[in-house]
Amino acid sequence: MRFIPTFCLREGQILGKSLYNNYGGLILKEGSKIKGPYIKKIMELGFQGLYIIDDISQDIEIKNVISDELKLESIAKIKNMFMNIENKNPIDKDMNNISNIAKNMADELVSNKHLMVNMIDIKSYDNYTYYHSVNVAVLSIIVGISSHLNRDELYKLAMGALLHDVGKIFISHNILNKNDKLTNEEFEIIKSHSTTGYKYLKSNFDVPIKSYIAALDHHEKYDGTGYPKNKVGENISLFGRIIAIADVYDALISDRPYRKSILPANAIEYIMGGCDTHFDFNLVNLFIKKVAAYPIGTCVKLNNGLIGIVVENFSDASTRPKIRILNKNDGKPNYINLRDDFRNNNLTIIDVVNM
Known part of the structure; x- marks a missing residue:
């Protein structure tokens, strides 16, 4: 099995990994033969690539660090919570769901702690926010495990990572998904999501302190040039420093309205280049040992x-x-x-x- 960009899809190729829509519904089952109309629809939905099985990759196995079932459940729960917040619906049950997801993710990843991240995620433009939240949590937990955090700390880290972008719910979609360069005023609005999310979590839920501080800190930079507080070095919370790396990495390898994704190897080069300026050098060193620059099947x-x-x-x-x-x-x-x-x-x- 190997990942290929959508523009490389050809009729007759065999799908190596099932494809799901924004609601967790099956679009195309693993093992299906790809047809012309499928390719057109996949492109319309904004998927950046798929896994296929062919002669050069049929014997290659790519292991997930968390199960497809848990990932799909996590994405669905995050989406449901974010939509309920946006629509001002009750969300107490949603927070319980997120808490359970955080614990389940930490448990699965601890049991798979020797695996490297070799997957390139299959996500479309429309479901980016929810996949991103889950991916950042997975990557953050992996770094947390390498940092020898205990189960309770990993759970709190997972909560912070799953909810790190909750403040973006309160920002206009026209600004979040703008194709052109943001104005200074629009960028200031985007930057407000860290503080907005922190205040929202702190005021409305019984969320662990370290978790909502992580939401506040995830755009701080190690040299003090980040936001919202211009914190420096280890004055930035540990969870904030971990999530900052995971957040930037997953954003870089994802298609966004204003730019195309870059390769995992190039994203890792960017992360490494930001050591001791944007990111904590020691945490970057742990990250690059667990995330493959050239995933299996590349x-x-x-x-x-x-x-x-x-x-x-x-x-x-x-x-x-x-x-x-x-x-x-x-x-x-x-x-x-x-x-x-x-x-x-x-x-x-x-x-x-x-x-």
């Missing part, structure tokens, strides 16, 4: 011209995966392990190839 080009598909990643060398070479014609499977084979020290990945 087709890559090496600096010697060879093209291959990533079959294994390593937490101690996240940019040096094991690759199965595709463009050798001797009939035998050829593998290059960029981490372990010292004969290949001079080899590097120079590009991701869409095939």
Whole structure:
């Protein structure tokens, strides 16, 4: 199985991972043969890519860090809560649901703590907010586990991550989804979501203090140039520093109305480049050990011209995966392990190839 961008879809390809709509309903089942009308509809819905199974990827297994069932349930619960807040409906039950989701996510991820994140998420423009909230929670918990937080702390971190953008509910969709550059006034409105979300959670719910402080702090930067308080270094809450990394990473690899997504490797380069300015260096170091720069199933080009598909990643060398070479014609499977084979020290990945 491997991920391909939507523009690479072709009739006859086999879907490797089921596709769901904004409400968790099945659009296309795993194993389905992709037809022309399906491709058109998938593009209309704004999906940035799909998983397929083909000759070069049929033996590649990509493991989820949380189950599809829990992910879909989490997205549905977050969506229901956000819509009830927006429509001024009662939400006490929603908060109980979010609390249970946070605990279940922490439990599943603790049991899978040795897995790296090798998935590229399948989400459309319309369901970005809800997928983003869940993805940020997953990534944050993974960093929390690597930071040796206990179960109770992981639960509080998950709550903060799931709710970190709740303040955006109170901002006009015209501003949030604007295609053009924001005016200074509009940007100030966007920046208000951290404080608005913090005040809303603090005033309306029995949310752990660390959780709603995380919502306040997730746009603070390590060098003090963030907002809303211009906090510096470890004056920013630990949860805020963790969520800041997860938030930026997931946003970068997602299509947005005002820009296209970038590759995981480029997003990780951006995160690494922000060490000790935007982000906490020690937390970034934990993050890059758990999130693959080149997820399994990614087709890559090496600096010697060879093209291959990533079959294994390593937490101690996240940019040096094991690759199965595709463009050798001797009939035998050829593998290059960029981490372990010292004969290949001079080899590097120079590009991701869409095939």
